[in-house]
Amino acid sequence: MDKVVQKAIAKDKRWRAVYIVCGLLIVALTLLMGAFLLYQGSQTFLKAHHSVWEFLFTSDWAPLDKTGMFGGKVGAAIYIVGSLETCLLGLLICLPFAIGSAVFMTEISPKIGEKFFRPATEIYVSIPSVVYGWFGLTKLVPIIRNTFHPKMGGFSVLAASIVLAIMIFPTITTVAADAIKSVPNSYREGAYGLGATRWQVIGKVVLPAASGGILTGVVLGLARAIGEALAVAMVIGKTRSFATSLLSPTSNLTSAIAADMGNTAQGGEYNLALWSMALLLFIISIVLIVLIHKLGNGKKEK
């Protein structure tokens, strides 16, 4: 009997060690990647002596593409603005639908929600982004082209935002639905007991109580949106200028990196500037995550 217990404890310890090693490995990997990005991305400023101001706030983009040659222009504002505007617009388009669907499948019609709606939404998460991009290129862009007849043939901020909205919809919806579901039933019963209508219960009790979880969904969605390269690249037009309207094309960080990384000479100014853009993306995602975590915690403490 004693032996069995000892064996069980030993096994327990062994597995614990395995999990700890796995966990540490992931943490170390993340830190290493961060350190690597920080090193590579800072070369634009340290080695090629460009100012951070020039990189972030000017739009003159003409880096030199030869190993060890510096002196071009690395203003990446067009790409930065392109990334931010498509993501935020995508989020704006997506949020009402996502929260509406989450409420529908948990509060309004849980049966259909659980049996049909949730599995259907979850399938969308696993669709590769190239499929979304292809859909955008072959269906969405022509629709925009034929409806609005914009000058550049439908490749636009609008198309990119809609593609992103569709891509992040399942993430936000499922996370929000989980959050709404985990709101204790006593809250609802209490509110109904006070004579609140269903609409009031959902809007004034359930959603505020679930806001922390919903914000987590928003972060996850934004993180996917800001890092998405392929689908956006296929519909945004990649024109190197600020978008003058929703219907005009622009470019963004990810598609610029994806388009030029392989062709540029390593250690050249162009290559370094692309690394800085990657570093910026990394920082943006970290800031977003920290920011919204803080927001979520603040709400919870109330």
Add this chain to the structure above:
Amino acid sequence: MSREKNKVAIVALVLLAIVTGCVIGSSEADTKGVSGTVNIAGSSALLPLAQTAAKTFMDKNPDSVINTNGGGSGQGLQQVSDGTIDIGNSDLLAEEKLDKKSASKLVDHQVAITAIAPIINKDAGVKSLTTEQLIKVFTGKVTNWKQVGGNDCQIVLVSRPSSSGTRATFEQYALKKHASQSNQSLETDDSGTLIQMIQSVSGSIGYVSLSYLTGDPQVGIVSINGVKPTLKNVYNGKFTVWNYEHMYTKGQPKGAAKAFLQQMLSEEYGKKIEAMGYGVASKLTTAAKATHTK
């Protein structure tokens, strides 16, 4: 408990089998043909050609392994210079990307030539442009096709990323070193997508290498100064928008890499290269070569 041990034993056996299989596989020296591994990476324009060539080579020499990868000209040059791959594919001369010291150690093999043709959406109604008109179109000086003898239709530029070798060649030879207007053109890093954009966007114009136009691409192919972009016109020197495709090795190639390059440059394989829409450097006339001296 014993079941668990069994599992571990099975996993260990499988791993052992895989490892020994690999070792035996790679050390087994057959006398037939050439053996060895050649890693190739770089230019995406050259990739389809490298892939077909690799397949042909491996069919003839079953003991050899040729790995082909894209990644872009910059990657190809860098990696061959670092010694991580055996052959680096590039659209550009090594001197244009690498510093002098690294470039001087690389040996250039001009395996093919790529001609680049302007392609145009059929709504534009233009079949031929002079160099001057082409420059005006791509620098944004004219914005409607009727200004260069076409239909009343807005011009939409579709271009490749600024680091692209195809774009560099097009700007150097078709636009006479004028940079095309980046802030007014759509951009795509994939020639297949570019053709699709030209098909669908009214009044659009772009450029792709001839190897992408071997089927029926459903786009108009523009003649420059009345000269059609064909391999024949490239060879006789009339059509000048082309460049050499380079396969670089660090020092003189040896073993399988040498045999592979010999196959690429053989006359027999040249026919296959031409069937894929690329040109063969050995067929260039002196007049054609004269347009591309440094």
